[in-house]
Amino acid sequence: MRLDAYIACPHCDLLQRRQPLPPEGLAVCARCGTLLYRHRRNSLDRTLALAVSGIILFVIANSYPFLSLNIEGQTQETRLASGILVFFRQGMPWMGALVLATGIVFPLVELVGLTYVLLPLKFERLSWKTAAVFRLIRSLQPWGMTEVFLLGILVSMVKLAGMATIVPGIALYAFLVLIFLVAATSAAFNPEIVWERLSPQK
Amino acid sequence: MGTAEPPKVNAAGGPGPATAARLGLIACHDCGLLSRFQAGGRLYCPRCGGVLHARKPNSEGRSWALVLAAILFYIPANVLPVTHTTYLGSTQSDTILSGVYYFMASGSWHIALIIFVASIVVPALKILILAFLLVSVRRRSDWRPEERTRLYHITELIGRWSMVDVYVVTVMVALLKLGALANVDAGVGIVFFGAVVVITMFAANSFDPRLIWDAMEKRS
Ligand SMILES: [Zn+2]
Ligand SMILES: [Zn+2]
Numbered sequence: 332m333r334l335d336a337y338i339a340c341p342h343c344d345l346l347q348r349r350q351p352l353p354p355e356g357l358a359v360c361a362r363c364g365t366l367l368y369r370h371r372r373n374s375l376d377r378t379l380a381l382a383v384s385g386i387i388l389f390v391i392a393n394s395y396p397f398l399s400l401n402i403e404g405q406t407q408e409t410r411l412a413s414g415i416l417v418f419f420r421q422g423m424p425w426m427g428a429l430v431l432a433t434g435i436v437f438p439l440v441e442l443v444g445l446t447y448v449l450l451p452l453k454f455e456r457l458s459w460k461t462a463a464v465f466r467l468i469r470s471l472q473p474w475g476m477t478e479v480f481l482l483g484i485l486v487s488m489v490k491l492a493g494m495a496t497i498v499p500g501i502a503l504y505a506f507l508v509l510i511f512l513v514a515a516t517s518a519a520f521n522p523e524i525v526w527e528r529l530s531p532q533k
Numbered sequence: 534m535g536t537a538e539p540p541k542v543n544a545a546g547g548p549g550p551a552t553a554a555r556l557g558l559i560a561c562h563d564c565g566l567l568s569r570f571q572a573g574g575r576l577y578c579p580r581c582g583g584v585l586h587a588r589k590p591n592s593e594g595r596s597w598a599l600v601l602a603a604i605l606f607y608i609p610a611n612v613l614p615v616t617h618t619t620y621l622g623s624t625q626s627d628t629i630l631s632g633v634y635y636f637m638a639s640g641s642w643h644i645a646l647i648i649f650v651a652s653i654v655v656p657a658l659k660i661l662i663l664a665f666l667l668v669s670v671r672r673r674s675d676w677r678p679e680e681r682t683r684l685y686h687i688t689e690l691i692g693r694w695s696m697v698d699v700y701v702v703t704v705m706v707a708l709l710k711l712g713a714l715a716n717v718d719a720g721v722g723i724v725f726f727g728a729v730v731v732i733t734m735f736a737a738n739s740f741d742p743r744l745i746w747d748a749m750e751k752r753s
Binding site: 338341342343344345346365400402409410413418423426430433462466470473476480482483486487490494495526529530 | 550551552553554556558560562563564565566567568569580581582583620636639641644647648678679682683685686689692693694696697698699700701702703704705706707708709710711714715718719723724727728731734738742743745746747
């Protein structure tokens with residue numbers, strides 16, 4: 332029995348035979364319905380393009396103010412990092428660390444790590460420590476929360492609208508595009524293309 | 534849409550479905566590759582280098598500990614103020630719930646709903662679902678395993694949205710820094726709240742849904 336011809340469901344452990352999928356098809360567990368694997372057209376190229384664009388947008392979103400506020404002639408600008416700095420200064424380092432990690436560091440590590448793994452793969456090569464890097468970015472995935480961060484910004488805008496004039500900055504628009512890029516990246520990406528390349532049998 | 538089929542032969546011999554565990558196989562948590570179980574020592578996945586476990590180690594104990602910790606932190610998270618707002622000279626402290634009330638009173642019911650669901654309903658729901666799953670596994674329940682697996686999947690997906698209030702406070706403390714005119718400071722409640730979100734995410738992560746199915750197989 333060749334082990335790589337089978338897959339065990341991650342949610343119920345049922346062993347099932349791997350089958351080739353039609354384009355954009357998906358395989359679900361026969362017992363519990365969990366998604367086992369899926370086929371994505373041009374996954375490597377599309378993911379790579381989206382991840383690189385994501386990194387660019389990410390830099391813009393973090394370099395410019397995303398909101399400025401005006402109350403009776405006084406203006407205050409905010410960047411993504413400024414709230415984090417306030418937490419650190421006001422004796423809440425854990426909050427600062429939590430927002431820094433989930434809002435900035437993990438999403439960036441994911442995009443950069445994906446590019447680091449996929450770019451050499453495009454030229455039939457493997458980058459140094461591909462398996463370890465890929466394992467890391469897969470495990471960080473639930474902790475990157477750019478889209479939740481955006482929802483938080485939008486809620487704050489509504490909250491503040493009553494007491495001040497809010498002007499959206501360049502970073503906010505960059506952030507909106509970034510959310511779509513991050514979502515499109517994970518929709519286009521099929522992790523199996525990396526694992527297959529790492530198979531010891533080959 | 535293709536569906537993977539179960540293998541025809543049940544190599545374990547006995548009745549019951551052919552699971553990896555029954556056939557002496559371990560699926561890697563990280564990359565899914567199957568390896569044969571070997572006694573003695575730690576096993577590593579030959580493909581990705583991850584540590585191999587047939588089931589998440591001490592899943593029930595760890596999940597229970599984290600669920601209890603989450604319940605403990607949930608109380609101060611909801612009782613203590615998350616923000617202290619100074620506006621035109623007067624200061625006011627808000628808890629998560631009073632923030633929701635403020636939005637409702639000022640007519641932004643959709644924002645009130647977002648905060649209420651993300652900050653109050655989702656964490657409570659996660660705690661309840663995980664406790665329910667843990668009890669059902671302990672009692673070797675055979676009640677609707679498919680639905681229970683789906684419940685677990687839901688707790689994995691919705692947890693992140695609870696972070697919304699943490700980000701709202703982050704933006705507020707950054708923007709409203711205009712002294713007596715308008716100022717927002719974070720309250721301790723938000724620290725407990727952040728802890729609840731992180732702890733419930735770890736709790737969901739340490740629960741192994743395969744225990745739901747294991748309990749059923751031991752019964753039959
Ligand atoms: Zn399954
Ligand atoms: Zn592995």
